[in-house]
Amino acid sequence: MKKVLAASALLATLSACALLQSPPAPALNDNELALPADYKSWPRFLPxxxxxxxxxxxxxxxxxxxxxxxTREGGFPYGTQFVMEIYSATxxxxxxxxxGNLNKVFVMGKDKGWGVGAPESLKNGEWIYSAYLPDGKPSGDNTxxxxxxxxxxxxxxxxARYDEYFDKRAK
Ligand code: HEC
Structure with a gap:
């Protein structure tokens, strides 16, 4: 009886731990990476x-x-995201x-296991792509x-502008 009690206490502790642990973030594919709300407060990648x-x-x-x-040697870590605003210009x-006006907002992000749904010939490592209109709705661009x-x-x-970025940072 004692053993059974100890075992069920252990099980209760284990499941409590499982509940406390946040579930692993899902691996995303193209168009599943949301437009980050706070990107304008991020560092500028380049001028x-x-x-x-x-x-x-x-x-x-x-x-x-x-x-x-x-780092220039190691590239960008898991969790990296880029946002590129595209303005028309005269x-x-x-x-x-x-x-001129803001026309589109492109997002590019990388994390563990992302992009598995992409065709083999178009795999970009674990990077995925999303494209939005200025109002935040999907733009429908073909990723x-x-x-x-x-x-x-x-x-x-x-x-694309990898070398320029690391050159700028090295200065
Ligand atoms: C015709 C080629 C081309 C296509 C198509 C293209 N890109 Fe790019 N992308 C570039 C180039 C070149 C740059 C560097 C900025 C520049 O010179 O305009 C860039 C830059 C970026 C950047 C900034 C980070 C970097 O790589 O320097 C993001 C984010 C990005 N693209 C996302 C996208 C998304 C999302 C799509 C599809 C909706 C897309 N791109 C389609 C060529 C392309």
Whole structure:
């Protein structure tokens, strides 16, 4: 009888522990990473990118995990997220760009086991992609296109402006 009591006490303790432990975060796929509410308070990844070729200004933020946990040698850690705002822009007479409306907000994030649902030929490590309109609704962009364009950047952890970022940080 004593043994049974001890065993059930142990079981109760074990299940209480299981309840206290937060469940593992689910592994996400494309379009499942929400637009982070607080990204404007994150560090700037780089100064705004002026894309005169496509008449856009792009403003890129990186979350504190990605900013403080990344190294040029090791790339970006699990938990990194990037947000890129895409503004339309009109050329000024002097060749600079005048910033127009915000059109889209692109999000890119990486964590353990993410992106398993992506086609094998378009796997970008464990990075996933989401795209939003300025009001936060999904923009409907095809994330296969994101993957196709970022795929050749595999040696740079799939991040386009990798070298520029680490060059800037080294200064
Ligand atoms: C035509 C190629 C192309 C496509 C398609 C593309 N990207 Fe990018 N992406 C780039 C380039 C190049 C940059 C660097 C900024 C620049 O030069 O405009 C970039 C930068 C980014 C960044 C900032 C971090 C970095 O890599 O420097 C994020 C976030 C991002 N893209 C997300 C997306 C998402 C989400 C999609 C799909 C909805 C997407 N991209 C589609 C080429 C592409």
């Amino acid at each position: 705004p990118v002026n894309r005169t070729d496509v008449k856009q200004i792009r403003e890129i933020y990186v979350n504190p995990t990605g900013h403080s946990g990344s 050329p000024n007479a002097d060749g600079t760009l005048a910033k 296969g296109a994101c993957r196709g364009c970022h795929l050749p950047l595999a040696p740079k952890d799939f991040v």
